[in-house]
Amino acid sequence: MLNKNIKFDKKLYFNIAFVIALIIFTYVVFHLSVGWFTVVMPIFAGLIFLAIFLLPDDEKN
Numbered sequence: 001m002l003n004k005n006i007k008f009d010k011k012l013y014f015n016i017a018f019v020i021a022l023i024i025f026t027y028v029v030f031h032l033s034v035g036w037f038t039v040v041m042p043i044f045a046g047l048i049f050l051a052i053f054l055l056p057d058d059e060k061n
Helices: 010-030 034-054
Strands: none
């Protein structure tokens, strides 16, 4: 059981999620045809843009 007083590092979870998404992304890209690749690539680029630029930083508060 986890202690509720432990604060988890949010950036660690974002990094883990990014690595998992990158692995899934490479698997999907290498198994898609060129037509599907042109559909999926802008979606992933948009998600990466949102994750980098639009997530608020808690450190500023």
